[in-house]
Amino acid sequence: MTRKRRRMYIVFSGMLTLGAATALILTAFSDNIVLFCSPTDIQNKATCAKADIRLGGLVEEESLDRGADGVTVSFRVTDLSNSIPVTYKGILPDLFREGQGVVTEGTINAQGVFVAREVLAKHDENYMPKEVSDALKATGNWHEDAQTKDADAY
Amino acid sequence: MAFDYFANPARFLRLANAVLPWCVGATVILLASGLYLGLFVAPADYQQGESVRIMYVHVPAAWMAMFVYTNIAIASILSLIWRHPLADLAASASAPIGAAFTFLALVTGSLWGKPMWGTWWVWDARLTSVLILFFLYLGHMALTHAFDNPARGAKAAAVLALVGFVNVPIIKFSVDWWNTLHQPASVFRAGGPTIHPDMLWPLIAMGLGYTLFYITLLLLRIKSDLIGARLRTLDSLRQDAA
Amino acid sequence: MDAFRTFIDMGSYGDYVWPSYGLTVVIMAWLVMSTLRRLRAREQELARRQGEFPARRNRGGAIDTPKDAASS
Incomplete structure (x- = not known):
């Protein structure tokens, strides 16, 4: 795989993971955020x-x-x-x-x-x-x- | 691809110089008409009275706070994945402008909240997430200049920008997902705007004016940074010759 | 004069409306001025030093390459 494609995978999977983690955390703390x-x-x-x-x-x-x-x-x-x-x-x-x-x-x-x-x-x-x-x-x-x-x- | 074409600074500068006069003209016309309509023509609100005129400087600033950050995120992706040479310049040029708009959104929001809500500030999801956005901008600016090697600073800032991007949809949907003091969206919402046209048009004029203001400054700053790069090249040539 | 006073008063919300607009104008003006100031300074410096080294022409006709611009 080209280096560019690898960078793309890293960046997008990183953002996806971050998004999922954030969603989970926010859902868990939802009652405290209101x-x-x-x-x-x-x-x-x-x-x-x-x-x-x-x-x-x-x-x-x-x-x-x-x-x-x-x-x-x-x-x-x-x-x-x-x-x-x-x-x-x-x-x-x-x-x-x-x-x-x-x-x-x-x-x-x-x-x-x-x-x-x-x-x-x-x-x-x-x-x-x-x-x-x-x-x-x-x-x-x-x-x-x-x-x-x-x-x-x- | 289109952005490869503009990776050449000389080409970018030619385009920027051609477009700049139009950007400046459009900015001036839109801001002037938006200000005029907002302050002199638009009616007072049925419940907020004349304080509603703060909307014409608060809402566009808030829109720009998110729009500029989104541009920085896109530039960061172009920088990290495609290594586009102008992407880092676009990001570092945008950050101070975005920070300024976020600051304005927060302060004008406070000035609007005190008479209408009864408080300068609450830690609800909307206000808190916009404050976080402000800190992200400051962090981006700090990282950009934190390293002797500008390329490393740009990369660190790009990573921060992407990590922080999750905050943008949070800001947008905070008023829907959680109980907040800040009311839900009035313009960008399913079902269309809930703002009367007499107030909506000045707001749109200001929104477009702020956008063109940003684009104008962005082009000028990238141009300035490209000249700065040329000067540094001359510096290193001078050193080599010495 | 009366109409002017009413306008400034902004329905008793003048103390909030005018600082909002004032701060907006100040900050946006400052952004413009700092941008133009730096641009002018660099343009002038470049014009001053243009003759320092004979221009090296590359394929794009630019004196420096995109790579130089990115890494400096």
């Missing part, structure tokens, strides 16, 4: 049963309650199968609203309420001018995050 656990994950996955975790999902419609002190808020995070109550003291991101994606970091207390230390908003991949979103909402064709996305993504 940034957050969904409410369903918290019930089912061992890696999500830790004390300090990130909880991600959608802010459940009509669950937002701004506390009397003006600083504490409570809401529920849902993945459309399960939901968890969250309480948070602090400033919410601009994009935070009901039906919007959210990623929070904190701890579940003894009462099963997630006490959040940090609340981040997650937005979807759709970009459009306000006139278009208004028009879609007016004609009833508006799909909130909840419906365009596979709930698994949250």
